[in-house]
Amino acid sequence: LAKTTQPISMDSYEGQEVNITCSHNNIATNDYITWYQQFPSQGPRFIIQGYKTKVTNEVASLFIPADRKSSTLSLPRVSLSDTAVYYCLVGDMGTGGGNKLTFGTGTQLKVEL
Amino acid sequence: NAGVTQTPKFQVLKTGQSMTLQCAQDMNHEYMSWYRQDPGMGLRLIHYSVGAGITDQGEVPNGYNVSRSTTEDFPLRLLSAAPSQTSVYFCASSYLDSLSGNTIYFGEGSWLTVV
Numbered sequence: 203l204a205k206t207t208q209p210i211s212m213d214s215y216e217g218q219e220v221n222i223t224c225s226h227n228n229i230a231t232n233d234y235i236t237w238y239q240q241f242p243s244q245g246p247r248f249i250i251q252g253y254k255t256k257v258t259n260e261v262a263s264l265f266i267p268a269d270r271k272s273s274t275l276s277l278p279r280v281s282l283s284d285t286a287v288y289y290c291l292v293g294d295m296g297t298g299g300g301n302k303l304t305f306g307t308g309t310q311l312k313v314e315l
Numbered sequence: 316n317a318g319v320t321q322t323p324k325f326q327v328l329k330t331g332q333s334m335t336l337q338c339a340q341d342m343n344h345e346y347m348s349w350y351r352q353d354p355g356m357g358l359r360l361i362h363y364s365v366g367a368g369i370t371d372q373g374e375v376p377n378g379y380n381v382s383r384s385t386t387e388d389f390p391l392r393l394l395s396a397a398p399s400q401t402s403v404y405f406c407a408s409s410y411l412d413s414l415s416g417n418t419i420y421f422g423e424g425s426w427l428t429v430v
Contacts, residue, residue, distance in 0.1 A: 236419075245319075245405045245421030246358070289357060303419070304374070305350075305357030 206290045211310040220277045222309050224290030227271050235266060235273045238289045240308070246289060250275070277311075285313045318342065319422035321406050327428045328396040336391040336425050338406030344420075346409045347389040348373070349381065351402040352424075358405060364389055396429045403427070 207225040214220045226235070234253050238246035250257055252264040252273070263276040277284060287308040322337045340347065348363035350373075360373030364383040378400060380392040389408075393400060403426050409419040 238419075243424065245407075245424055246419075247421070248418050251418065303358075303360065305359070307355070307357050 205304070206292055206306050208288075208290050208306065208309045210307065211312070213312050213314065214280055215314055216281055217279050220280050220284075220311060220313075222275045222277075222288055222290075222311070223272060224275070225272050226290070226292045229270050229292050230294065232294045233270075233292045234294075235264065235270075236291045236293070236303075237262070237264065237275045238291065240287045240289065246305075249288075280311075280313045282313050282315070284311060286311060319406055319408050319420050321404070321422035321425050323425060324423070325426045327430060328393070329430060330396060330398060332396050334393050334396065336393075336404055336406075336427070338389045338391065338422060339387050340389075340406075340408040340420070341387065342408060342410070342420070343386060344408035344410045345386070346411075347383065348407045348419075349379070349389070349391045350405045350407065351375065351400075352405060353402050361391065361404075393427075398429045401427060401429045 234251055236251040237249040239249050240246040250259055250262045250264045252266055254266050257264045265274040287310050289305050289308040291303045293303050319340045345366050349361040350358035351361055352358045359375050361375055361379050362373055362381040364370045367383050367386050370381050370383050383389050403424045405424050406422040407419050
């Protein structure tokens, strides 16, 4: 499983766009990139998943360059409720390998007024 | 929809005691797994299963056993509890979708303290 590197913490203000970048230099051909959000005392919650280019859903966008060695989670117009830890994970999701993920320490996002 | 249900939510054990953390999912997912999360850390994989009757070890399997007799249930057994096993335990399940890959759903966690 590819190792990921992401910032330990980030600070932002309500209404701003937040971009969290994750490095995964040894990503494999079959690997997907997935981001999870975790609030204190809760299990991680799926945010978005992608393989290449750009993926967008109702809560976030995921940008993946052509070489796939990094990815950026973009949260538009954050609010206080977006304060959480965000994990970037890379794994072979396509064969059930996504069930055995390697979590790093994540990025603690703090949103203030 | 219940999703992934873990019981108990909180448990205090004495060193040497054994117990089972229960996990059930009602989504007919093939894949299930157990993680532990220590304070300030990411989740670490203990054991996982790719289907009924099939289990395998993750990153930190020592001191834990699992079985998968049905698709729905994936209990985690602590054989002889140790203070080092004080942690929050998360059960997860997922399925493989040909279009979207593998999305994992986590339970709410079980807080275990070993004294």
